Amino acid sequence: MDKEVVRVLILEDDPDIREAFSLLLEADGYTVQAYGDAESALAEAAGFQPAAVLVDFALPGMDGADFTAQLRRELGTELVVIAVTAASRPEDHERLEAAGIDFLLPKPLAAERLRRFLPPLNGRA
Template sequence: MSATNEEVRVLIVEDDADVRDTLAMLLESDGYLVQGASSGEAAIGLLDHFSPDCVLLDLGLPGIRGSEVARQLRQRVGTQLVIIAVTGSSAAADRDEAEIAGIDFLLTKPVGGSDLRRFLPPID
């Protein structure tokens, strides 16, 4: 998805507020427009008001797992949305789950700015 007016919108779905806030500050300092959600349900609800170009998605969310959130995002938004899963596990099962859910990239925590910049849509 191409952002208009050089604006790239990133939705961070992470239940740990410190991680979510740190990622948001990092991305905002790079010029991204960021919205955070603490659960999968909240992320899905934000779609009516915030149309992200990219989603950073924790797989280990309480309630709806990140892979299910990714499936629902794909159904509502389509394949132009870049979904980057972020997980604390490097298990093969997580990789398989991410692939089946339509997740574009899988990163293992802790994730640094240089890791994210390789996969985020560029700001024109």
């Protein structure tokens, strides 16, 4: 039986956090592409066709809310967008929600908590 491919795009400007998320999700069996800036992630997202996106709020250039709004315009509402951020201001959270995130998870984030919000692998819940 072929293994189901579940793609996750990561947008995180901190290289250590980006690598940690990538390694964690790849070890779980997800197919991952990770980017440090929104422009690069947007340029590749349509071709990658992610089922889920992890996005930071505070990014160089385009922030996570603007990225999410653009991603939703380009790819629609089927994918799961999870904001993983240290941003704590209510106005930042409101912008992320207005842009179309599905879940807002604060940093630091435990792996088990993140796993609860990702699409299941091979039909596992």
